[in-house]
Amino acid sequence: MATTVRTVLSPGRYVQGKGAIHQLGDFLRMLGSTLVLVADDLV
Numbered sequence: 615m616a617t618t619v620r621t622v623l624s625p626g627r628y629v630q631g632k633g634a635i636h637q638l639g640d641f642l643r644m645l646g647s648t649l650v651l652v653a654d655d656l657v
Contacts, residue, residue: 629641642649 627641629637
């Protein structure tokens with residue numbers, strides 16, 4: 615019987631809260647100057 619293995623790789627920082635999207639620039643600036651955003655139709 616095969617077993618299912620699930621792996622989650624998460625970021626070092628997770629930000630959540632009301633109005634957090636308005637501070638997005640501040641958080642992204644800490645990561646550098648080149649970013650890639652990957653999303654699907656459920657995100």
